[in-house]
Amino acid sequence: MMSIDRYAVFGHPINHSQSPFIHRCFAKQTGQTLTYEAIDVPPENFDRALADFLAHKGRGLNCTVPLKELAFQKMDQLTERARFSKAVNTIIVQLDGTLLGDNTDGVGLVTDLVNNHQVTLHNARILILGAGGAARGIIGPIMAQLPASLYIANRTVSKAEKLALEFAQTGSIIGCGFDDLAGFSFDIILNATSASLSNQLPPLPDDLVHSASCCYDLAYANTATAFVKWAKAQGAAQCLDGLGMLVEQAAEAFYQWRQIRPDTQKVIAQLEAKRKIG
Ligand code: NDP
Numbered sequence: 423m424m425s426i427d428r429y430a431v432f433g434h435p436i437n438h439s440q441s442p443f444i445h446r447c448f449a450k451q452t453g454q455t456l457t458y459e460a461i462d463v464p465p466e467n468f469d470r471a472l473a474d475f476l477a478h479k480g481r482g483l484n485c486t487v488p489l490k491e492l493a494f495q496k497m498d499q500l501t502e503r504a505r506f507s508k509a510v511n512t513i514i515v516q517l518d519g520t521l522l523g524d525n526t527d528g529v530g531l532v533t534d535l536v537n538n539h540q541v542t543l544h545n546a547r548i549l550i551l552g553a554g555g556a557a558r559g560i561i562g563p564i565m566a567q568l569p570a571s572l573y574i575a576n577r578t579v580s581k582a583e584k585l586a587l588e589f590a591q592t593g594s595i596i597g598c599g600f601d602d603l604a605g606f607s608f609d610i611i612l613n614a615t616s617a618s619l620s621n622q623l624p625p626l627p628d629d630l631v632h633s634a635s636c637c638y639d640l641a642y643a644n645t646a647t648a649f650v651k652w653a654k655a656q657g658a659a660q661c662l663d664g665l666g667m668l669v670e671q672a673a674e675a676f677y678q679w680r681q682i683r684p685d686t687q688k689v690i691a692q693l694e695a696k697r698k699i700g
Pocket of ligand 1: 527530551552553554555556557576577578581613614615616617618619622623624625640641642664665667668669671
């Protein structure tokens with residue numbers, strides 16, 4: 423009997439994950455025969471869950487909060503973008519059974535901005551809010567687009583300064599606190615803090631936004647996030663959330679596993695329709 427390739431997302435909690443819906447859509451659309459499930463894996467069970475998954479036809483995994491840094495430590499090999507991110511959101515089980523860790527978050531964000539929303543990163547003045555795992559994952563792909571400058575502002579200033587230093591060889595990057603942003607404005611502001619998840623907003627000075635600015639919250643929700651609401655009130659030209667990034671990072675993972683690129687537009691439209699009805 424032919425076995426069906428098995429894929430899954432590990433996370434904790436995982437019940438609200440959209441990844442099974444997204445990957446099943448991709449599989450149907452591209453005629454790929456596979457299964458994709460969501461598995462609740464607390465960090466202390468990661469090793470056991472991974473071994474069990476691999477022993478039962480597991481061909482590839484996504485890892486989400488709080489497992490990305492843990493997955494990073496368990497890989498046999500890493501892609502360059504995963505090595506820079508120090509986090510793995512996609513695991514590829516190679517033909518010899520070894521595990522290749524990748525990070526598709528940054529490319530997912532850049533693809534959403536550039537292809538889906540026609541945002542130009544080249545020569546732009548870009549601000550990232552936050553200096554956690556998501557911020558680390560997006561810096562490399564953003565710098566590859568050759569922006570004019572990149573500021574990273576964080577509540578814990580030392581973390582922003584450390585990140586800026588770590589990526590200094592990729593271009594002009596300044597790490598700072600939120601207060602240091604007073605008097606500056608940016609073409610693109612990316613909220614990579616987790617503040618929106620608790621309906622909060624980082625303490626941002628006025629005048630960060632100009633009339634052509636694009637504001638993008640990596641978080642997404644069924645209704646406008648606190649940051650998207652703030653961006654609208656500031657008069658930003660584009661006020662976006664991370665739904666497109668979610669689909670694009672998944673598409674890149676799917677490509678790494680199956681060497682076929684799904685049509686993301688259809689899936690983004692389906693998720694947009696789903697969230698309108700709550
Ligand atoms: P981390 O926990 O690694 O980092 C959280 C960051 O948010 C830190 O910089 C922290 O600052 C900051 N922060 C938290 N609360 C506040 C607050 N109230 N005010 C100001 N700063 C705050 O989280 P991640 O980096 O993994 O995730 C960040 C966001 O990105 C989440 O919303 C997540 O959902 C989203 N994301 C979206 C993806 C997508 O596909 N759309 C993919 C990956 C992430 P400090 O250092 O001072 O604690």
